[in-house]
Amino acid sequence: MTTIIVLLVFAMFLGGIFTGGYTSRYVKRMEESSIWGWITTVDHKRIGILYLISGGFFFAVGGLEALLIRIQLMFPNAKFLVGDEYNQILSMHGTTMIFLVAMPLLFALMNAVVPLQIGARDVAFPFLNALGFWMYFAGALLLNISWLFGGAPDAGWTSYASLALPDYSPGPGVNYYVLGLQISGIGTLMSGINFLVTIINMRAPGMSYLRLPMFTWATFVTSALILFAFPPLTAGLFMMMFDRLFGSNFFSVTGGGNVIIWEHIFWIFGHPEVYILVLPAFGVFSDVLSNFSKKRIFGYHSMVFALVLIGFLGFMVWLHHMFTVGLGDVANSVFAIATMAISVPTGIKVFNWLFTMWGGRLRFTTAMLYASGFIVTFVMGGVTGIMLAVPPADFQFHDSYFVVAHFHYVILGGTVFGILAGVYYWWPKMFGSLLNEKLGKWNFWTFFLGMHLTFFPQHFLGLFGMPRRVFTWSPGYRLELGNYLSTIGAFLMLIGVIFMVINVLLTLTKGAPAESDPWDGRTLEWTISSPPPEYNFAQLPLVRGVDAWWLEKMEGNEKMTPSEPLGAIHMPNASHLPFVMAVGLFISGFGFVFQTSEVGAIGLIVVIATLFIRSFQEDHGHHIEPLELSEKGVNH
Amino acid sequence: METNVQHQPNQSVSEDRSMKYVLSFVWMLLLTGASFAIVTMHLVPENMVIPALLILAMLQVLLQFFTFMHLDFKKSRLTAVFTFSGIAIGFICAIALWLIS
Numbered sequence: 232m233t234t235i236i237v238l239l240v241f242a243m244f245l246g247g248i249f250t251g252g253y254t255s256r257y258v259k260r261m262e263e264s265s266i267w268g269w270i271t272t273v274d275h276k277r278i279g280i281l282y283l284i285s286g287g288f289f290f291a292v293g294g295l296e297a298l299l300i301r302i303q304l305m306f307p308n309a310k311f312l313v314g315d316e317y318n319q320i321l322s323m324h325g326t327t328m329i330f331l332v333a334m335p336l337l338f339a340l341m342n343a344v345v346p347l348q349i350g351a352r353d354v355a356f357p358f359l360n361a362l363g364f365w366m367y368f369a370g371a372l373l374l375n376i377s378w379l380f381g382g383a384p385d386a387g388w389t390s391y392a393s394l395a396l397p398d399y400s401p402g403p404g405v406n407y408y409v410l411g412l413q414i415s416g417i418g419t420l421m422s423g424i425n426f427l428v429t430i431i432n433m434r435a436p437g438m439s440y441l442r443l444p445m446f447t448w449a450t451f452v453t454s455a456l457i458l459f460a461f462p463p464l465t466a467g468l469f470m471m472m473f474d475r476l477f478g479s480n481f482f483s484v485t486g487g488g489n490v491i492i493w494e495h496i497f498w499i500f501g502h503p504e505v506y507i508l509v510l511p512a513f514g515v516f517s518d519v520l521s522n523f524s525k526k527r528i529f530g531y532h533s534m535v536f537a538l539v540l541i542g543f544l545g546f547m548v549w550l551h552h553m554f555t556v557g558l559g560d561v562a563n564s565v566f567a568i569a570t571m572a573i574s575v576p577t578g579i580k581v582f583n584w585l586f587t588m589w590g591g592r593l594r595f596t597t598a599m600l601y602a603s604g605f606i607v608t609f610v611m612g613g614v615t616g617i618m619l620a621v622p623p624a625d626f627q628f629h630d631s632y633f634v635v636a637h638f639h640y641v642i643l644g645g646t647v648f649g650i651l652a653g654v655y656y657w658w659p660k661m662f663g664s665l666l667n668e669k670l671g672k673w674n675f676w677t678f679f680l681g682m683h684l685t686f687f688p689q690h691f692l693g694l695f696g697m698p699r700r701v702f703t704w705s706p707g708y709r710l711e712l713g714n715y716l717s718t719i720g721a722f723l724m725l726i727g728v729i730f731m732v733i734n735v736l737l738t739l740t741k742g743a744p745a746e747s748d749p750w751d752g753r754t755l756e757w758t759i760s761s762p763p764p765e766y767n768f769a770q771l772p773l774v775r776g777v778d779a780w781w782l783e784k785m786e787g788n789e790k791m792t793p794s795e796p797l798g799a800i801h802m803p804n805a806s807h808l809p810f811v812m813a814v815g816l817f818i819s820g821f822g823f824v825f826q827t828s829e830v831g832a833i834g835l836i837v838v839i840a841t842l843f844i845r846s847f848q849e850d851h852g853h854h855i856e857p858l859e860l861s862e863k864g865v866n867h
Numbered sequence: 868m869e870t871n872v873q874h875q876p877n878q879s880v881s882e883d884r885s886m887k888y889v890l891s892f893v894w895m896l897l898l899t900g901a902s903f904a905i906v907t908m909h910l911v912p913e914n915m916v917i918p919a920l921l922i923l924a925m926l927q928v929l930l931q932f933f934t935f936m937h938l939d940f941k942k943s944r945l946t947a948v949f950t951f952s953g954i955a956i957g958f959i960c961a962i963a964l965w966l967i968s
Contacts, residue, residue: 431945455949459956499960546956550967562967 235818235830271805273357274765278364279342280661283654285368286335292375293327294728296320298721301685305718307706317702318385319404323374325388326408329508330415331371333646337511338364338422340653341450343661345426347756348444350435350774352767355428357803358845363422365813370415373820377407381825384408387700389501390471392482392493397475403824409472410820414813416464423457426450435755436794437774441535444754444778445521445528448535449514452542453507459546460503467496476826491556498549506545508642510538512649513580516602519652520584522750523599524591527778530583537576537583544573554625563622570620574613581610596750597671601652604679608644612637615690630700633693639686651678651731659749663762664742670734678727684720688713753781758791766800766855799854806850812841891934898927 261267272278299320303312312320346354354360377383381403386395395405430443430451443451471493473479480486482493521528528534550558550566584606593599615637619625628634651674658666692713697704704710748757755772756763758780770793776782783791819834902923905911911919932938937946 427949431943455952458949459953495964543952547959550963558967562963 267807268805270810271361271807273353273361273803273805273809275342275346275354275357275360276661276762278360279339279344281364282335282339282342282367283661285371286332286339289327289331289371289375290336290728293324293332294725296324296327298725300324301718301721303702304704304714306714307704307711309703313702315382315385318387318700319383321700321702322384322387322390322408323378326374326384326412328642329388329504330412331367331374333508333642333650334419335367335371336650337453337508337646338367338419340446340515340650340657341426341511344653344657344756345447345450346429346433347660347759347763347767348447348754349430349433349438350755350768350772351429351433352771352800353803354425355432356425358806358809359421359425361806362809362812363418363425365809366418366421366816367415369813369817369820370411370413370418373414373817373824374407374411376821377404377411377824381407389494389497391497392471392474392488392490393484395471395475395493396483398483405471406475406824406826409468409475410823413465413468413472414816414820416461416468419457420461420465423454423461426454427458430454435768435771435774438779441532442774442777442779444514445517445531445534446511446514448538449510449512449517452538453510456503456507456510456542456545460500460507463496464500464504467493467500470496472823476823491553494553494556495549498552499546502549502552503542503545505638505641506541509645509649510541512605512646512653513538515649515653515656516584516605517587518754519598519602519656520587521778522656522753523594523596523602524588525594525751526587526591527753527781528583529586529589530579531777533579534583537579540576541573544569544576548573551620551625554622555629560622567620567622571617574617577613581606581613596655597666597668597675598652598656600672600675600679601648601655604675605644605648605652608640608648608679608682612640612644615640628693630698631693632689632697632699635699636686636689636693639682639689643682643686651675656750657756658738659745659761660756661762662739662742663745664738665745665749666738666742667734670730670737674727674730674734676727677730678724681720681723681725681727684723685717686720688716688720692717748780753778755779755791766802769800770795770797797857799856801852801854803852804850808841808845812838815841887934891930894930895927898923898930 269277269281272281299312300317303309303317342354342360346352374384384390384400384404384407386400386405386408390405390408393399395408430447434443470479470481474481474483474488480488482488482490484490517528517534548566548570550562551570554563554567584602588603595603615633619628619634619637655666655671658664692710693699695709695713697708697710697713704714745761747760749761750757755774758772759767772779772791773794775792780791815834815837817834819831819838822828822830822832822834902920905916905919905923932950936950937943938950
């Protein structure tokens with residue numbers, strides 16, 4: 232408590248020294264600075280960029296952890312990271328990559344693109360959007376600050392009970408996991424609801440559900456999954472929190488609790504979660520493949536149907552993570568069949584992507600390379616998925632490197648390739664310049680080959696009996712070559728990522744400005760300038776079919792038909808409250824991690840005060856008048 | 868864009884509505900307090916505790932649905948679709964958990 236007050240006062244002193252003292256002009260100067268602008272922004276495009284930056288930062292952190300893991304496993308009996316250190320790195324790698332990298336990077340793409348694709352000026356709740364971002368960021372910081380204070384979580388990304396309970400994980404590590412994920416999870420839930428409402432309510436005139444671009448459809452289904460999947464996680468984390476901090480007995484066997492309940496709750500959330508990760512990537516690929524094949528997506532209706540069906544079935548299969556728990560043959564068989572059923576809609580999608588490319592005028596840009604690489608990689612991951620869905624076989628594969636190979640094939644080959652394809656494809660729309668295609672191809676080939684070199688041998692390592700999560704292995708079991716190749720592959724992927732970073736830096740410093748429609752696109756985001764003006768559309772467009780912009784181009788129109796006269800545009804006001812609320816939650820979470828209820832209470836008071844202020848604030852937003860529009864060079 | 872796009876909403880209607888939110892919030896606090904009281908103060912016989920808690924929880928869920936989740940507006944079919952698919956998924960998960968444990 233005292234330490235925190237001392238630190239706060241010290242920070243305020245430093246702040247005063249570096250900003251020129253707390254005079255009356257201080258507040259004004261602060262409000263004019265660009266950092267303040269980014270902190271208070273409620274603009275979906277800027278929030279998308281914030282998500283991209285923070286997701287990219289944690290991608291570097293998680294990737295570094297992956298490299299450390301591979302260095303330790305390169306040779307038998309290595310002493311690089313032993314025991315608990317390895318457990319922490321391994322747990323944080325999984326948690327970081329899923330919750331702090333994949334999800335925010337997908338939210339970056341959704342924020343940057345979805346409102347543009349449906350012809351909207353912002354998301355439905357811009358304030359909630361900012362709050363969702365800052366809560367994710369507060370949770371992410373809380374999780375990673377564990378490296379400095381008290382040790383990181385070490386019970387795996389699934390944090391199974393009994394191992395994660397105080398008896399076996401006495402330090403604050405798992406507290407960080409519980410509270411960090413709780414805070415960022417609530418942020419994710421908010422963003423999910425926000426996108427649902429946006430897509431339902433803010434589509435441009437004529438944009439019916441069956442005219443939505445595939446990425447928007449994928450976002451819609453994903454948001455529904457978030458809506459239904461995150462509450463179980465929240466509930467489970469609360470139970471774990473009470474077990475760890477306040478001595479309740481939900482999961483502790485000695486107190487009459489049940490450890491299996493945590494597994495059920497976690498996977499009732501966790502299985503939909505993997506679809507939350509991969510469905511937006513499916514959406515990106517659908518848009519990219521159709522754009523660079525110069526064809527409408529093959530079987531649009533079946534693609535939508537497959538998305539919804541995968542989303543629904545995703546809730547019906549969680550038990551396949553628990554085949555070896557011993558819940559009985561009937562339960563295992565039912566869930567095995569449900570799991571295999573998911574391969575039907577997924578198969579529909581794969582064939583539709585292939586038929587989209589079939590006979591198209593293909594252009595292999597970097598985004599398209601990632602999309603084609605994805606089809607191959609994802610099908611390989613899907614096939615091992617079906618193998619794992621067979622309970623008798625799963626008893627052999629369970630907890631071996633075969634599983635590790637499987638989920639890295641689907642998550643890297645699906646989600647990460649999807650994010651990279653999306654970044655290359657929409658970069659001009661987000662930043663107004665094109666990424667270098669030559670460096671992009673180097674990036675793709677090193678990353679793609681590195682990914683296969685890392686994870687393909689791991690199938691065999693698993694079949695030869697190498698267990699997952701264990702920090703070392705013994706020589707003489709035919710594991711040497713596979714592990715060696717796997718580590719080489721990880722470094723090849725590192726080279727790929729370095730190409731990407733160089734590409735981004737080069738583009739940000741010397742990139743030539745991009746036109747509004749650099750890829751000869753098909754959907755609405757390519758009808759406005761890159762990057763778009765603050766209000767996106769001076770006049771909302773009138774949508775007349777699927778691939779609205781392509782339709783107009785084919786009829787020889789230079790621009791979309793407007794659906795309204797030029798008028799004043801209503802815009803939301805920037806607000807610093809989301810940031811303050813996230814700071815409050817961060818302080819509160821940090822207090823509860825160390826079971827210091829006073830600090831926890833201070834943080835919660837900040838949160839409640841902000842909630843109160845926001846509830847009774849009359850914030851009607853502002854208007855941009857048509858006169859200002861023409862000054863900003865809009866040619867409508 | 869947020870809900871107050873209409874610039875001059877009917878003042879009395881909007882006040883009525885916000886009163887309704889405050890009221891149902893108070894009711895939820897009371898229901899939560901009642902649940903705590905039932906457990907800690909032994910107000911009902913031992914074997915009735917769990918059913919009583921479930922009934923209170925059901926009441927709170929209904930309150931949630933009808934005030935904060937706008938099931939009473941009867942405007943959007945999608946609200947109902949989402950609510951009922953949520954209930955269906957929860958129901959299936961609960962039945963499955965009950966059958967296998």
